[in-house]
Amino acid sequence: MIFFDIDGTLIDHASASAAASLSFFDHFPGAIPFSREQFPAAWEEILNKHFNRFCRGEVSLWEQRRARTREVFAAPEMDEKEADARYRVFIRDYETLTRAFDDAEPCLQSLAGERLGIISNGAREQQIGKLQRAGLLHYFSVMVYSEDVGLGKPSASIFLEACRRAGDASERCVHIGDDLEADVVPSRALGMRGIHLSRAGKSPVGPPVISTLRNLPALIH
Ligand SMILES: [Mg+2]
Incomplete structure (x- = not known):
């Protein structure tokens, strides 16, 4: 996923x-x-x-x-x-x-056929509201929020719970996020493919790094 x-x-x-x-x-x-x-x-x-x-x-x-x-x-x-x-x-x-970034929906559309999920530290109700108002909620079949496990990213438990709900081993899961310490380092440590979205175009970590979500489908396919 x-x-x-x-x-x-x-x-x-x-x-x-x-x-x-x-x-x-x-x-x-x-x-x-x-x-x-x-x-x-x-x-x-x-x-x-x-x-x-x-x-x-x-x-x-x-x-x-x-x-x-x-x-x-x-x-x-x-x-x-x-x-x-x-x-x-x-x-x-x-x-x-709150608005979606311009590259969000084109990226999600391009990933049609893939199983997509959410791993977010934000409050579940508030985060679902943001996705709903942006018209993006329907893309996601698994969503895990910090309140579901009592700990947020970078804790391993929230990533592992997401993989469990997806029914996939962590090695078969990808996680995309903008925060190096919360998203990229911990997901890679668990064997997930941790992709750094660095909108400023400067990332201190090795690949995979993207500066826009428009580049994600090519990386996945
Ligand atoms: Mg973030």
Whole structure:
């Protein structure tokens, strides 16, 4: 089976997150202790810090969302209800802004006849929503999310669970992702064919590396 990562691979998370973070900033005038210019980068850094704790199984999905919100407002005492309400302001904008990369659907169409799957650290419901709105959900027959195994990439367990559900040995599976440490290194360590999607065209690892999903079908066939 050929597995895909979602964010940064099929879906342009970074653009949506940056735009949604500015709407979020404007929604709470004077309440966020960053400059507007600094905020998208600060938001992403804080998001990644707490999301990575979730991927390591240290906190629940909602706990990391609350921790992220409290840190952004420099308000450690903020109660759960308020933190959840503020998080929802962000997620509403973010979800309307996520789009597939232009090369995603042509690539998936070219792979017709192959069995395709998803291995993603993101929250299942949110990730399925992104694929659905982008019209890509129907391509995938197996989907494994970090919450299904309690640990995210780069943990071996999420890759092994995906191979198990596919009914394939890891050596018969391919994984394509944009993150070297989360996607490429661990999948290759398990014997999967780990393909690095390096949209910037610079990858520190050996082949197979592609700079666009348009080059994937030729690599597979
Ligand atoms: Mg990614």
